[in-house]
Amino acid sequence: MAGRRDEILDAFVRSVARRGYERTNFADLASELGMSKGTIVHHFGTKDQLLRELQERYMRQRLEEAKRILAVTQSAADRVAALIYAGVFYQAYHRDEAVAFQREIVHLRDSPALEDARKMRREYSELVTAVVRDGMADGTFRPGDAALMALMFYGSVQWMWTWYEPDGRVAPEALAAQQVDLVMGGLMAGSAAPLDHPRLAKLVHGALGL
Amino acid sequence: MAGRRDEILDAFVRSVARRGYERTNFADLASELGMSKGTIVHHFGTKDQLLRELQERYMRQRLEEAKRILAVTQSAADRVAALIYAGVFYQAYHRDEAVAFQREIVHLRDSPALEDARKMRREYSELVTAVVRDGMADGTFRPGDAALMALMFYGSVQWMWTWYEPDGRVAPEALAAQQVDLVMGGLMAGSAAPLDHPRLAKLVHGALGL
DNA sequence: TACCCTTGACCGTACGTGCGGTCAGTAACT
DNA sequence: AGTTACTGACCGCACGTACGGTCAAGGGTA
Numbered sequence: 001m002a003g004r005r006d007e008i009l010d011a012f013v014r015s016v017a018r019r020g021y022e023r024t025n026f027a028d029l030a031s032e033l034g035m036s037k038g039t040i041v042h043h044f045g046t047k048d049q050l051l052r053e054l055q056e057r058y059m060r061q062r063l064e065e066a067k068r069i070l071a072v073t074q075s076a077a078d079r080v081a082a083l084i085y086a087g088v089f090y091q092a093y094h095r096d097e098a099v100a101f102q103r104e105i106v107h108l109r110d111s112p113a114l115e116d117a118r119k120m121r122r123e124y125s126e127l128v129t130a131v132v133r134d135g136m137a138d139g140t141f142r143p144g145d146a147a148l149m150a151l152m153f154y155g156s157v158q159w160m161w162t163w164y165e166p167d168g169r170v171a172p173e174a175l176a177a178q179q180v181d182l183v184m185g186g187l188m189a190g191s192a193a194p195l196d197h198p199r200l201a202k203l204v205h206g207a208l209g210l
Numbered sequence: 211m212a213g214r215r216d217e218i219l220d221a222f223v224r225s226v227a228r229r230g231y232e233r234t235n236f237a238d239l240a241s242e243l244g245m246s247k248g249t250i251v252h253h254f255g256t257k258d259q260l261l262r263e264l265q266e267r268y269m270r271q272r273l274e275e276a277k278r279i280l281a282v283t284q285s286a287a288d289r290v291a292a293l294i295y296a297g298v299f300y301q302a303y304h305r306d307e308a309v310a311f312q313r314e315i316v317h318l319r320d321s322p323a324l325e326d327a328r329k330m331r332r333e334y335s336e337l338v339t340a341v342v343r344d345g346m347a348d349g350t351f352r353p354g355d356a357a358l359m360a361l362m363f364y365g366s367v368q369w370m371w372t373w374y375e376p377d378g379r380v381a382p383e384a385l386a387a388q389q390v391d392l393v394m395g396g397l398m399a400g401s402a403a404p405l406d407h408p409r410l411a412k413l414v415h416g417a418l419g420l
Numbered sequence: 421t422a423c424c425c426t427t428g429a430c431c432g433t434a435c436g437t438g439c440g441g442t443c444a445g446t447a448a449c450t
Numbered sequence: 451a452g453t454t455a456c457t458g459a460c461c462g463c464a465c466g467t468a469c470g471g472t473c474a475a476g477g478g479t480a
C-alpha cells in the first residue's frame with residue numbers, strides 16, 4: 001500500500017539533498033520515477049506538503065531514536081555520549097535525509113505550516129537539555145547554562161553535513177568517538193589553567209576594531 | 211565612483227539572509243533601492259556574480275580577521291579561544307552576512323565559479339587546524355586528529371545562526387565564554403573517567419537496529 | 421567660450437523559459 | 451457504481467536577462 005507514495009517522498013528527499021528545495025521540481029522527479037507529474041500532485045498536492053512530510057518524518061525518526069537511547073542508558077555521561085553517537089551515525093547512514101533536512105532548516109524557523117515539526121524539534125532539544133541539566137545537578141558535568149551547552153555541542157554534529165564525506169578515510173565510529181571525547185573532555189590536556197575571559201574578550205575586540 | 215554598487219551588494223546580502231538566494235530577485239531588490247532592475251544587471255551581470263561577490267567578501271573578511279588574531283596571540287589555547295570569540299562576535303555583529311553565507315554554503319561545495327572563495331575557505335581551516343596541531347604538539351591539548359577537532363568545534367560556532375537571536379537574553383560575550391569553556395574543558399567536571407567507546411558504539415548500534 | 425565626442429551609470433521594456441499547479445479523462449479495483 | 455491511481459495536455463506567471471535607449475560629466479579642440 002505504501003507503494004508509490006513513499007517512493008515519491010524518498011526521491012524528493014534525495015533530490016532536496018542534492019539540489020535543494022527550490023531547484024527540486026516535479027518534472028524531474030516524475031521522469032526519474034517513470035511517472036507523470038500529475039501523480040505526484042495526486043499524492044501530495046503541493047511542494048510545500050512534500051517538504052512538510054520530509055521534515056516531520058526526519059524529526060519523528062530522530063525523536064524516536066533519542067527515546068530509545070534514553071531507555072537503554074542511565075548516567076548523564078553515557079546519555080550524552082550515546083546521543084552524539086546516534087547523531088553521527090544518522091549523518092553517516094541516512095545521509096540524504098540528514099542533508100536534506102539540514103540544508104532546508106530555515107523553513108523550520110519561518111514556515112507556519114511546519115508547526116508540528118517545530119514542536120518535535122523543541123521536544124528534542126528539551127530532551128537533550130534535560131540530560132545535560134541532570135549531569136550538572138549530580139556533579140558529573142561542570143555547572144553552566146544547560147540549554148546553551150546542548151545547543152552548542154549538538155551544533156557541531158548538525159554542521160557535519162557540510163564537510164563529512166561518506167567515503168572518506170575516517171569511519172563513522174572513529175568520528176563519533178573523537179566527537180564524544182571533545183565534548184566530554186574538551187581540548188585541554190590535564191588540569192586546565194582557567195581562561196581569563198575578560199582579557200580575551202578585550203583582546204579580540206581590539207584586534208577586530210569592534 | 212563606487213556609487214550604487216556597494217549599496218546593491220549590501221541589499222543583496224540582506225535579502226539572502228532573510229529570504230535565501232533563490233527567493234531573492236532583482237525586481238524586489240531594485241524597488242527596495244529605488245532603482246531599475248537594469249542597473250543591477252549593469253553592475254553585476256548575473257545573479258551568480260552577486261552570490262560570488264558575497265561569498266568572497268565574507269571569506270576575505272573572516273580570513274583577515276583570523277590573521278589579525280594570530281598576530282596578537284601566542285599560545286595555542288589563547289589562539290583557539292580568540293578564534294572562537296571572533297566567530298561568535300561575527301555572528302552577532304555581522305548577522306546578515308553570517309546568515310547569508312552559511313545559509314547558502316552549499317554553493318561553495320558545488321559551484322565551479324566559487325573556486326576563489328573555496329580556496330580562502332581551505333586556507334582558513336588549515337589555519338585553524340595548524341593552531342590545534344601546535345597545541346597538541348606542545349602538550350597543551352590532548353592528542354587527536356587536529357583537522358577533525360578543528361572542524362568539530364568550529365562547526366558549533368557555524369551552526370549558531372540557526373538558533374542565535376540577537377536580542378536574546380544572552381550577551382555575545384557570555385555566549386562566547388561558554389563556548390570557549392566547552393571547547394577547552396569539555397562537559398566533564400574534574401577528572402573524567404575514560405569512556406568505554408566500543409561499549410557505547412555497540413549499545414547505540416543495538417538501540418537503533420543498525 | 422562654444423562645440424563635439426566619448427564614457428558609463430542608469431532606465432524601461434520585452435522576451436524566453438522554467439515551473440507549480442489545474443483539469444478532464446482513462447483504467448483498474450472493490 | 452463508486453473510489454482510487456494515474457495520465458498528459460495545458461495554463462499563468464514569476465523571474466533572469468538582453469537590449470535599445472537617455473542623460474550628465476569630462477575632455478579635447480578651435
